[in-house]
Amino acid sequence: MPIKSLLCASAVLAVAGSTAFAETEIQWWHAMGGTNGERVNKIAEDFNATQSDYKVVPVYKGNYTETMTAAIAAFRAKEHPQIVQVFEVGTATMMAAKGAIYPVEKLMNDAGEPFDGDAFLPAVVSYYETPEGELLSMPFNSSTPVLWYNKDALDAAGAAVPATWDEVKTASQKLVDNGMKCGVSFGWQSWVMIENFSAWHNLPTGTKENGFAGFDTELTFNNAQVAARLDDVASMGKDGLFVYGGRRGDSLPMFTNGECGMWMNSSAYYGSISSQAKFEFGQAMLPLDTNVADAPQNSIIGGATLWVLEGHDEAEYKGTAKFLTYLSSPEVQSWWHQETGYVPITTAAYELSKEQGFYDSNPGTDTAIKQLSLNTPTANSRGLRYGNFVQVRDVINEELEALWGGEKTAQDALDAAVSRGNDLLRRFERTANPS
Amino acid sequence: MLKRVHFPTSALPYLLVAPQILITLVFFIWPASQAMYQSFLIEDAFGLGTEFVWFENFEILWSDSHYLASFQRTAVFSLLVAGLSMGVALLLAGFAQRVVRGAMFYRTLLIWPYAVAPVLAGALWVFMFNPTLGIFPYFLEFAGITWNHYLNGTQAMALVILAAAWKQVAYNFLFYLAAMQSIPNSVIEAAAIDGAGPARRFWTIIFPLISPTTFFLLVINMVYAFFETFGIIHAVTQGGPGTSTTILVYKVFNDGFVGLDLGGSAAQSVVLMVLVIAMTVVQFRFVERKVAY
Numbered sequence: 096m097p098i099k100s101l102l103c104a105s106a107v108l109a110v111a112g113s114t115a116f117a118e119t120e121i122q123w124w125h126a127m128g129g130t131n132g133e134r135v136n137k138i139a140e141d142f143n144a145t146q147s148d149y150k151v152v153p154v155y156k157g158n159y160t161e162t163m164t165a166a167i168a169a170f171r172a173k174e175h176p177q178i179v180q181v182f183e184v185g186t187a188t189m190m191a192a193k194g195a196i197y198p199v200e201k202l203m204n205d206a207g208e209p210f211d212g213d214a215f216l217p218a219v220v221s222y223y224e225t226p227e228g229e230l231l232s233m234p235f236n237s238s239t240p241v242l243w244y245n246k247d248a249l250d251a252a253g254a255a256v257p258a259t260w261d262e263v264k265t266a267s268q269k270l271v272d273n274g275m276k277c278g279v280s281f282g283w284q285s286w287v288m289i290e291n292f293s294a295w296h297n298l299p300t301g302t303k304e305n306g307f308a309g310f311d312t313e314l315t316f317n318n319a320q321v322a323a324r325l326d327d328v329a330s331m332g333k334d335g336l337f338v339y340g341g342r343r344g345d346s347l348p349m350f351t352n353g354e355c356g357m358w359m360n361s362s363a364y365y366g367s368i369s370s371q372a373k374f375e376f377g378q379a380m381l382p383l384d385t386n387v388a389d390a391p392q393n394s395i396i397g398g399a400t401l402w403v404l405e406g407h408d409e410a411e412y413k414g415t416a417k418f419l420t421y422l423s424s425p426e427v428q429s430w431w432h433q434e435t436g437y438v439p440i441t442t443a444a445y446e447l448s449k450e451q452g453f454y455d456s457n458p459g460t461d462t463a464i465k466q467l468s469l470n471t472p473t474a475n476s477r478g479l480r481y482g483n484f485v486q487v488r489d490v491i492n493e494e495l496e497a498l499w500g501g502e503k504t505a506q507d508a509l510d511a512a513v514s515r516g517n518d519l520l521r522r523f524e525r526t527a528n529p530s
Numbered sequence: 531m532l533k534r535v536h537f538p539t540s541a542l543p544y545l546l547v548a549p550q551i552l553i554t555l556v557f558f559i560w561p562a563s564q565a566m567y568q569s570f571l572i573e574d575a576f577g578l579g580t581e582f583v584w585f586e587n588f589e590i591l592w593s594d595s596h597y598l599a600s601f602q603r604t605a606v607f608s609l610l611v612a613g614l615s616m617g618v619a620l621l622l623a624g625f626a627q628r629v630v631r632g633a634m635f636y637r638t639l640l641i642w643p644y645a646v647a648p649v650l651a652g653a654l655w656v657f658m659f660n661p662t663l664g665i666f667p668y669f670l671e672f673a674g675i676t677w678n679h680y681l682n683g684t685q686a687m688a689l690v691i692l693a694a695a696w697k698q699v700a701y702n703f704l705f706y707l708a709a710m711q712s713i714p715n716s717v718i719e720a721a722a723i724d725g726a727g728p729a730r731r732f733w734t735i736i737f738p739l740i741s742p743t744t745f746f747l748l749v750i751n752m753v754y755a756f757f758e759t760f761g762i763i764h765a766v767t768q769g770g771p772g773t774s775t776t777i778l779v780y781k782v783f784n785d786g787f788v789g790l791d792l793g794g795s796a797a798q799s800v801v802l803m804v805l806v807i808a809m810t811v812v813q814f815r816f817v818e819r820k821v822a823y
Contacts, residue, residue, distance in 0.1 A: 160788050167575050167790065188790065192576040340661065341680040342768055348662045486789040489769070496771035500681055515596075522590075522791070525581060526574035 118150040119410050121418060122176030125153055126162040126399065127236070130366070134434055142421045149414030159185075159399060160485065166404070170195055175404045177415045180235065182399045183222060187306065187482045189402050190231055191527035197403040197412070199419065200230040206416035214423075214441045218393055218467035222478035223400055226308055232400035233419050234440040236431070238363035239394045239463045240287045242382060246375040248275060248356040260324065260382045263357065267336035270356040277338035278331070280346045281359035285491040286397055288359075289316050292324060294476035295381050297392040306480035310524045314481070314516045317509035320387045325505035329498050339499040342492050347371075361397060362463035365436025378462040392476045394466040398437060429453075438464045482523025487516040562803065568796035575790040587797035596773055597781070597798075604777040607691060608755035615695040616747055619702030624732060626703070627710045637707065644700035648758065652765025655693040679767065683774030686767045690775050693766055694759045702747050709743040710736060738822060745821045749813055756806055760784075778802050 127135045132155050139151040156162040159182035166179040181189055189196055203210035212220060212230055219234045242263075244256055252273035254266040267278020281287050293300045298320055303312040331337040338355065340346025344367075350358035351371040359381065368376060383391050401422075403415055421427060428444035431437065433453050439445045445464055448454065454461045470476075481487055494512040497503040503511070569587055573580045591597050626636050643651070658664050659679060667677035679686040713736060721731050737744075760783035763769060769776035769784060776784075782802060786795030 164787055164790065171577050188575050191574060192578055194578055195576045339678075339681050342770060345680065348660065352662055354662055483789060483791065486785065486791065489784065489789070492768075492770060493772050493776075496681070500683070500771060502772070518590075522572065522794075523574075526572055526579040 118148060119414050121149055121151045121178065121411060121414050123151055123153045123178040123180075123401075123418075124156045124162055124166055124176045125180040126156060126159045126182070127180070128155060128158075131236075131435060134431065138422065138427060138431070141427075142418055145421065146417070149417065151414075151418050163188075170404060170406075173406065175406065177407050177411055178401050178403055178418075180399045181232070181402050183397050183478070184484045184488065186223065186232075186400075187310070187480045187484060187523070187527075190225070190480070191310065191482065191523075195405055196231065197405050198225075198229055198231045199233045199401075199403060202403055202412060203416050203419070206413045208416040208420050210420075214443060216438070216440060216442060216445070216464070216468055218472050218476075219396055219438065219440050221472050222396055222480075232402045233423065235399060235401050235422065236363070236435065236437040237396040237398040237400075237440055238361040238437050239396050239467050240281075240283070240291050240359055240381060241362045241378040241462050241466065242380065243350060243358045243360065243364070243368060244377055244379060245350070245353065245356045245372075246377050248273075248353065248374065252356070254356075256377070256379050257357070257382055258380070260327070260384045263382045264327075264331060264336065266357065267331065271336055275356055276354040277349070278336040278355065279357040279359070280338050280340050280349050280355045282341065282344050282346050283360060283397070284342070284495050285488045288325065288328070288495070289321060289491060290479060291381065291394050292321060292384075294393065294395045294478075295391050296320065296384060296388040297473055297475050298387070299475045300479055301481065304474040305477065306482075307474070307477060310482055310520075310527045312481065312520060314487075314513045314520065317506070317513040320384070322505040322509055323386065324384055325495070325498060325509070329501070329505060332499055333501070339496070362438065363398065363436045365460065366434075378459040380462060380466050391466075391469060393469040393472055395472075395476060395478045396438070396467065433460075436460070436463075438467060481516075481520060482527055483519040486519050490515045490519070565796045565799050565803070568792055569800045571793045571796075573793055575792075583793070587793050588801075590794065591797055591801065596776075600773065600776050600778055600781060603687075603774075604756070604779075607687070607694075607759075607775075607777050608752055610691045611694045611698070611755040611759070612748060612751035614691065615698035616702050616744070616751060618695070619699045619747075620706050620744075622699070623703050623706035623710055624736075626707055628728075640703050641700045643697060644704075646697065648694075648697060648761035649765045651697045652693055652762040655689060655696075655762075656766050659689055679771075681771055683771055686771055686775050690759070690763050690766050693762050694755065697762070698751060698754055702751065705743050705747055706740065709740040713739050741821045742823050745813070745818060748817065749810060752809060752813075753806060756802065756809075778805075 123139065125132075125135055135153050139153045143150050154176070156165045159180075162179065163181050163185050166175055166181075169175040200210060200212065212228070215234060219237045220230060223232045223234065224230055242257070248270055249256060249266065252266075252269040252275070254269040255262070257263040257266045263279055270278045290300060292298075293316060298316075298318060299305060300316040301312050301314045303309045306312040328337055332339065338346075338349065340349045344360065344364065346355070346358065347360070347364065347367060349355045351368060353374060362378065365378075380391065381394060401419070403412070423441060425441060425443035425447045428439050428441055429447040429451065432439040432444060433448060433451075439448055445461075472478075491512045494503070494508040494515075498505055498508040570582055570584055571580055572583050572587065622640055626633065626640065629636055646654070659666050659677065661667050661678045661680065664677075670677045677685060679689050717735060718731055721735055726734070757779055759777070760780045763775055763777065763780045764783065767775045769780050778798065779802060782795050782798045785791045785798065789795075
């Protein structure tokens with residue numbers, strides 16, 4: 096199949112619609128559909144209204160993967176936007192593209208925009224920094240997995256909100272005994288059960304500081320602690336306490352329909368859950384495995400950041416920098432956070448939300464940010480940066496499904512995932528061109 | 531030896547076939563050769579770091595047990611999709627042929643699904659078979675079947691086959707109906723007068739007479755199952771659980787468009803291309819002998 100020419104053709108079609116305006120136009124490709132898309136439009140409109148030199152044009156490009164591939168295809172055809180939203184999984188691919196990306200910190204300095212890296216939450220910003228501490232992309236919508244619980248169901252079953260995995264098991268048993276179809280489920284299993292489980296218990300997922308210190312990294316998450324946890328979850332599955340419900344957010348209905356009492360997934364499901372659930376629900380921190388650690392470290396983020404692409408003129412970059420300043424202002428960020436459930440990316444936005452009384456009227460909505468800023472991130476809890484990570488996550492999904500299906504033990508599944516993942520990392524390393 | 535007929539040379543015949551040749555060159559030969567070239571490269575997503583590696587992408591594929599396993603899966607998938615969609619279409623066309631009143635209405639209804647894009651068709655089936663929300667799992671529960679295609683590979687495979695076949699039934703139906711309508715009524719009436727029942731008439735007269743259509747549809751449906759079903763699989767199972775629904779074309783799509791591994795994906799598509807060419811040759815050489823035009 097002519098992949099390259101297809102990519103090019105779709106890119107050409109994509110930009111054919113844009114026309115020139117008197118103001119300098121800045122294209123912003125994003126992956127926020129539905130109501131979040133309207134919120135993105137509002138941010139751009141509000142910025143455009145503040146001045147008349149620049150015009151930010153947000154363009155919805157489909158889901159995260161589609162947006163990223165569209166931007167890359169456009170770059171290959173030299174018709175790329177100034178700003179593109181890329182999910183955290185694409186970080187290594189983006190940063191390896193020397194000559195294609197314009198580091199945000201450098202952009203801000205070149206354009207003479209005020210920029211203070213310390214204003215951002217460390218757990219958010221450290222995911223997107225070079226080993227030297229230069230910020231590569233502008234954090235925008237970050238989230239982290241939390242434990243969502245059905246308060247009514249837990250109360251009815253006489254179970255407390257769990258804080259440890261042992262308590263998760265006990266609570267699940269009580270929920271099932273009380274007639275529920277399952278106790279607990281989760282989505283984005285690589286992110287929740289491996290990446291975040293490891294960070295939360297300060298375990299590495301790979302060598303070289305989880306990939307931050309170089310592309311010659313190897314995956315190591317097939318350790319005894321992760322294996323023991325996953326084996327336990329699999330055995331909960333055999334007892335009907337845990338039900339697997341798909342790779343991404345597919346299991347959301349299981350939670351909102353009241354089949355499962357607990358659900359581990361992104362804090363950014365706040366909007367969906369509050370509009371769908373007909374019961375009282377809450378968010379709690381991820382459970383701790385007391386066999387592994389005495390206290391949690393911090394969780395790591397998901398979501399996306401805004402990358403600036405090379406190849407445009409100075410005036411456009413000046414406008415881009417001005418827009419990024421506007422976007423990360425406390426007012427815009429706290430509004431975005433409160434509307435969507437994504438975490439506020441700056442301390443100032445968090446403080447502003449506190450002042451506005453948002454957490455008092457919506458208890459639990461600060462769980463995500465508390466989890467992220469629980470401790471100063473270590474090399475294990477800063478995040479992860481592996482090449483070809485979209486494919487590595489597919490591999491992890493496949494192997495974990497073999498585990499839930501009872502075809503493999505946790506150790507076998509993890510060993511296979513690590514070995515297949517390492518092949519993908521070696522492949523990536525050959526073409527990567529780190530700056 | 532046959533005696534060849536000679537015509538005086540003129541530019542006209544070349545001119546007449548030129549559009550066809552041009553289209554083939556632009557839309558088949560050029561992209562196909564691009565894919566061939568791409569399959570010799572290992573490249574980063576942006577095309578900034580490119581390495582020419584000859585056959586390494588293919589070597590990687592042949593040493594990947596998951597890739598080899600997906601051949602068998604693809605064979606099962608495409609045979610069942612083609613068989614199911616053609617079988618059902620034949621049955622429906624047979625009935626629609628006999629309908630006298632409201633024939634247009636039935637035909638329109640049956641052709642409808644063809645207008646649905648594969649991803650949408652997938653989304654439709656995802657909803658109907660969602661273990662929590664779906665209507666079918668609810669009914670299956672009464673029959674004592676627990677439906678969870680997120681966990682059960684066989685169920686997931688059954689679901690994508692069903693979704694892919696359903697999509698193609700309309701197309702096949704159209705061709706079968708047209709073929710049946712072109713059979714002279716007098717032949718069938720004569721058989722009926724001789725005392726042949728509907729089933730007998732079908733198998734001894736109608737079916738042999740529509741064998742060219744069946745053969746054509748077999749080729750089309752195999753190509754459909756091989757090349758065009760990735761949208762359905764992406765929407766329904768994403769190749770899972772495990773790798774139980776990762777057929778060859780889905781892996782091409784997923785590695786290339788989602789994973790941005792263009793070299794590896796191009797190598798797979800070259801393999802797929804060769805496979806389909808081989809399959810078509812086999813069909814024309816061996817299956818076509820059973821076809822009476």
